[in-house]
Amino acid sequence: MSSPPAKRIKVDVEQEACSTTGEHKQENTTLPWGEHCVGITEFVNASIPGFTGIIKHRYTDFLVNEIDEEGQVVHLTDFSLPKSTPLEPPKEEVPLLSLEESVSNLTDLLGNAETPLEIQKLFESKEEEPQHVFIEAIDDKEKRTKIHQFFKNAFDRKLVTEASDGRIKVRYVAEGVDRRDRKFQRKRNDWNVAEGDFCRFVLHKENKDTMEAVNMLSKVMKMSSKIFSYAGTKDKRGVTAQWVTAYHVKPERLLGLNKRLRGMQLGNFGYCKNKLDLGDLKGNRFSIVLRDVTVDSQEIIDQAVTTIKDKGFINYFGMQRFGSSGAPTHTIGKAMLLGQWEQAVDLILMPREGESGDIAEARKAWAEHHDPKKALEVFPRKCVAETHILSAFAKSGQQRDFLGAIKMIPRNLRMMYVHAYQSYVWNHMVSQRIQLYGSDRPVVGDLVLANESELRELEEADVSEDGDEESGHVAVKVLTEDDLPQYTIYDVVLPLPGFDVVYPENEIGGKYNQLMSQDGLDPRDMRRNVKEFSLPGSYRKFMAKPENVSWQTLKYTDADASLAQTDLDRLAGIQEPAGVPDGDHLALRVAFSLSSSQYATMALREILKTETTGSFHLALSQKANQPQI
Structure with missing residues (x-):
């Protein structure tokens, strides 16, 4: 039995009008800007009544903790410094010789008194005449080595030696060490950690995106932002925790920044051999508070959250992918x-x-x-x-x-625009797929991956460092009638348009042509004269199913009361808010884990059956006389 028709949500917030595309264009060409403008129109279970709740009234209402490649949820838990094993044991410091000892010992080493006296004059002249002194050619290699070593602890280390036409040239260097030597030694010896070249730490940030936080770190440290790397970017409006790696940065230095940083804390320091790359994570753990919930019964909430727990939600690209209405x-x-x-x-x-x-x-x-x-x-x-x-x-x-x-x-940003168009097409196609065939089972002509491990979502990590969009051909299978019993709706993928993808062999394949032709584009001709805008395409799962779903409702009175426990709260011994039994307002606290390319706002949309645009929820906050903080 197919899913019931999508429930249309009436948006009662004044927003800018947008023109919709495809079949929706005939319905209404001046609908306000919202999810329908980018193809987000359907629900898994539209029969459950919707209700309102404010998303991100406070940025602390939206907690995001990265899930690393080992499946561990990343939390900021301590500020201790790690122990390290030196690559080389520290060498014992050899005491400097006095001037008298320097001249005397050099005389013994060279076997004559004249050259050491010239070198003493060079030392005392401080770059006046003579500017250098030559020690005549010495055939004995061992003796030459001893002479070079001798000057490293003599004459206050202000004289250096170098080979010159078979002789040894002695020069005066004002700072006591050859500047070229110093640069070389700094590169070699500043980092002496056997555990790896990178310091790994947890970045805990509030109300700023990952790039902004990293730029702030690099500015405070007066270092290039390129020394930092991370597995994924976390949005601004929320409290997030994620791993970051820093090349040859000592944890002591990072720890010392905590007193100077606003809205950021660094901790859980350690060492690792490899830097993080985009995509080096399994997903994210979300803990979200929906405020000022208005609903007819607790049963509706339970049914709605149970739907995403048992059936999942449509894996739409969320509204943050498309920017604002002025210029999506x-x-x-x-x-x-x-x-x-x-x-x-x-x-x-x-x-x-x-x-x-x-x-x-x-x-x-x-x-x-x-x-x-x-x-x-x-x-x-x-x-x-x-x-x-x-x-x-x-x-x-x-x-x-x-x-x-x-x-x-910047390349990632300019590619984001063309990726957004692919996402726009994909959203429309998944809505068409549901309208035609429902969302409960595969149908003939649907696509599934030939090898599940090959799934590559359309993410920034798909852009290679040499500037080419990676193709990485992924094999898919077109389902026949005989295949259907072997697969579920959670196996079905839809292509993001490109020159290296297969399109569904049912009505949806033709829908790609219909939609994109209205924009003057051909889904099967995505190569461009400007090579970087040639898009190979990729595949994305039709449905998303969160893991470890939990929820509870609680009442509160103060509109701005804290209703979530951050990692910093936990470190400070602040308990998770329990609410007020006879409070005037109702909140829903929901938590779940998603894969890295899935949008939490789309899970919330399935629960609420309302818009997830920022302007919609800002209007709800204003309507409730609760300005966002």
Whole structure:
């Protein structure tokens, strides 16, 4: 039996209008911006009534703890320093010789008094004449070695030796050590840890995204952000914990930063041999509080959460993938795929509906004057794409090389736009799949992976360091009638459009053509003249099923009361809030684990049956007279 038709949710929040694509276009062309604009329309079980609850009223209502490759949930639990084994045992310090001892011992070593006196004069001259002294050629290699070694602890280490045309040249160096020597020694000896070249630590952050946190660390430490690496980026509005690796950074130094950092703490220090790469994780553990819940009965809540526990939810790409209504990321990506570089630049730079503050003023300044240098002065640094485009215009002195300006945007960010278009298509196709065939079982023509371990989601990690989109062909099987008993709906995948994927051999295959042709694109022709925008495509599971699902309701009175326990709370001995039995408000506390490419907001959407856009929940907060904090 197929799933019932999707329940349409009426959005009562005033938002910008958007044009929908495909079959929905005939239904309504001026619907407010929301999930339907990016293909998010269906539910696994639409028969369960929806209810309202505010997502992320406080950023502490959204806790995210990384699950590492060993399946361990990452928590900040201590600030102790690790023990290490030195690669080489420390050498005993040899005491410096006095000037008198230096001259006397050198005289004995050379077997003459004249050269040591010249060297003494060099030492006392401090780079005045003579600038160097030669020790004449010595045939005995062992003796030459002894002479070089001698100067390392003589003459206050301000004289250095080097071979020169068979002789030994003695020079004066003001700081006591050859600068070239010092640079070499620093590279060799500063890191002396047998356990590996990397310090691994837990980054616990509040209300800032991972890149912002890492940039803050590198700025405080006056080091390049490239020394830090991590398995995945965590969103800004929440409290998150994840592993980070740092190349040749001592844990003592990182620990010392905790007193200076705001909204961040570092701990659980250790050493490892390899750095983290994007994708080196199993997923994330979410602990989420939904506030000001309005529902007819506890039974509805229990049924809704039980649905995602037992059946899962539709594995849509969440709204954060698509940005804001003013210039959704997928529309910028579509322009790039069409080679409409000027339009892509305009979508990134020009004014947007609904924006205010510094960014709105900066866009207005650009639209009025088209002066990249002046615009750069007012655009906030956090507007990465905008500032890189404007910098390209300012440096080149002309504003017509739109592709060149786009290429100045950091690669992961510019590829995010075209990936967003793929995600937009995928969302629409999964909704079409449910409308045609339901969400409870595979059908003939569906796709499953030939080898489950080969699944590669469309993530930033799919972009190789040499700048090419990785193809990594994944084999899939097209289901026949005989295959159906061997597979479940959780095996079914749908392709993200590209030149190296197979499309379903049922009605959904044709739906890709119908949707993308309206945008002037062909799902089977995704190669481009600009190589980096040639998309091989990949596959994504149709359904997502969370693990270790738990939930409870609690009442509270203070609208801004803390209702979650962070790692820092736990370290401080603060117990998890228990609520107030006779409180005026109801909250739902839900926890679950997801794979790395799955969106918690889409699980919440299946529970609530309401929009998950930030503007929708901001409006709910305002309606309840609870400004977001």
